[in-house]
Amino acid sequence: MTASLRALRALALLAGFYLMGVALLMVLAAADWVLLTRHLVTQSVYLVLGTVFTSVALMAPILRGMFAFLLAGRRSSGAGGCPVTPQEQPELWAEVLEAARRAGTQAPDEVILTEGVNAAVAERARLLGLLPGRRRMYLGVPLLTGLTVPRLRAVLAHEFGHYSNQDTRLAGVTMRGRAAVLHTVNAFGSGDNRAYAFVGGLYVRYAHLFLKVTQSIARRQELAADQAAACQAGRDPTAAALRQIPLLDAAHDHYVDTYALMGRAASALPPVGEFHGGFRQLLAARQPDALSELAAARRPPRPSPYDSHPPVSERLALIEALPDDGLTDDLAAPSALSLLRDQDGLLATLEERILPAEASALQRLDWPDLVMVRALSDARGWAEPLQMAVRRALRIAHASVTTAGGAPPGPLSEGAAGVVVAESATSSAAAADSGTATETGARLPSLEDVLDAIDGGLLWMEVADRMPKPAQAARLTGRSARNFIRPAVWDAVAGLVHLHLIAEGLARPDVSWAGRPGLALPEDWEERMDAAIDAAVDDAPDTTPLRALLGGDNRIRPE
Incomplete structure (x- = not known):
């Protein structure tokens, strides 16, 4: 079965997920009609009130699931951060625009810097992505801090690769559908009555079926994006970036807990701009082997049977099996953070947007x-x-x-x-x-x-x-x-x-x-x-x- 046929099958299941709510409402309405029109409960006011109360209790979680499903496609998948314009950060925007051009896809309307070791492209699309919308690219400042410019190009090529392959257009709808399904299931987590538990159980079982069917599409899309990154940015820089990101993620977690939040006992923060900026000093002082030790000491997350990403080892094996393209991984290349102008001012602005409002009242202390x-x-x-x-x-x-x-x-x-x-x-x-x-x-x-x-x-x-x-x-x-x-x-x-x-x-x-x-x-x-x-x-x-x-x-x- 081709990727397009798999995506069409997933789209049918996606429609069924929504129609299940309609069917449940119809069954509930029919039951109420029978009970009330056939005078089965109208002889007693208490029975009528009980029937109405039961119907409302069952309708609430069904409607909640349907609205959560419809609204999920409109929600932005990225986190908050600090937007930067081409006029403010021309060097970074030049890399982003060039990566979009190479991928043959639309460039983002916004680039937003975030606090995590991540990169993502989101689209505020309508009808679960069937209609296009405003695109945003999210780039984590810790990611820019740890990657070289060639490795950042590989990351950008991977993200744009999700949109450049013609066979993945419907797969993009499938990915948004996976997010919508998970959002709907999570919507029942706040319900603590039996009606929520019963209806939520139906949605959970259907969600498991949908996620299992769409997993191959999601993983195929990730592997296709890896191949696009290797073709555009080079095999070796792509493999190096894929190996380094988990190390940076572990190092950043260690930095935040051990350094950035060091003064929480005294309600104190590092100097302005250093809450995120101090990560530069940690990476400058640590050798690659030390970062590997941090990653090895980190408890690995419990693997999900529905993870949309294949194992990193499998992805690396496929990338490294590609023929040599002559594009080497330059260890002496400048850091991707060097693409940013006024780094200290930008890091201070990021703090204002990311840290809670209460943080502004905390005292700032030097690292010693x-x-x-x-x-x-x-x-x-x-x-x-x-x-x-x-x-x-x-x-x-x-x-x-x-x-x-x-x-x-x-x-x-x-x-x-x-x-x-x-x-x-x-x-x-x-x-x-x-x-x-x-x-x-x-x-x-x-x-x-x-x-x-x-x-x-x-x-x-x-x-x-x-x-x-x-x-x-x-x-x-x-x-x-x-x-x-x-x-x-x-x-x-x-x-x-x-x-x-x-x-x-x-x-x-x-x-x-x-x-x-x-x-x-x-x-x-x-x-x-x-x-x-x-x-x-x-x-x-x-x-x-x-x-x-x-x-x-x-x-x-x-x-």
Whole structure:
């Protein structure tokens, strides 16, 4: 069966998807007519009202599905972004127009820059694409940042290739139909009554049939677009772009979570234009192997049986099987981002259009300040559970000693004694061991207080039992209990050390575009600190190495 015949079959199924709603309404109307005209329910007002209510409840999801189906073809498939005109970005527009000319298809009316690692051509068509409409091309700024100009040409050729093949005109209708079918099925997701569930189930089963029938058309269209890209932009640049895009996608996700949103704990953002622009620095600092590691560590999405895209390996194999066309992939070619004028201003405008309105009220911090904000937030988060547990343990120890009229067991520093005094001054409600909500006004123990509590033998006798843990771990005892909670205690002590070094000016922020942002600790501290904390949280705790390290020569690593 040819592609055109497959598309015609899909078009018939598409019409059937709409007619199914009409048929359901007709069946419902006929049932109501029989019940009401044959006096089967008119003898009782309650039965009449029940019949009307049932009919409305069933009509609502059917009409919802029909309108969702009709409106789906009018919805733009692209996301919001920053439109750029030929006068503003002539170099980028020149590449877009040349790619459309080579593909023998209509150029877009608009080019819109977006925030994702993506490229797409959308058309605001009517009647599910049977009538043409205004075309838009969406290009992700992170995609331009990571691709070279020759690889961008391959991406543009692929997108325009969806429209250049005469055999894919009806296939284009099929692709819009797939989107419309999925949109209609999703429209029933907000319904929580049985009528929605029943009618939605009918639509879902029909949608599965439609998607299965049209999958071969969708995949054939993708492969045809790959072939068009290879013919126009070159085999090697097309294959290289196809291999690189998943790596860029994983790297961008890592960048947003690790860098761009680093200051969320303090309601802070990077400098203006750097929320998206910082991705340039990450890519400049990372080697291709490092990007591959990010992609390998990423959990792959669950494959869909109705995915319109063939596996990347299959697409690459077909492209690489093409004869050599002499167009090599130039690794030294300029970045596609170089096609944009006034990059900083454009990135700032993109932020205004993409970020929510609330973002305008957030403070803007330089990258080192953001790293410090994140480091402080992390250190406090690690340390607080241990500090709370030590404070409660000290309070109980003080109460028991006061009752017995003796001295506190083990050494307590002046700071630790101050914690106990502060605890004694709180309200009687705060005296309950579980009343942490009323204890927020009291001072938390310092690093010195915690080390004194460890030296006083409280770590495994009192403190560890008061550290938060899942219910199933509460039954553990002895060594098993210590081994379970020890990593959390270790992290808490490390957090207190970090807070101490920050307060003393002995740690500086390290943006580390090639690794992970964090603190640069004093020289030779990493390995020595790990060993010292290991000793402090051992079954037989010894804080001497950590105290010696804290009192030693704390020099900052050279820049």
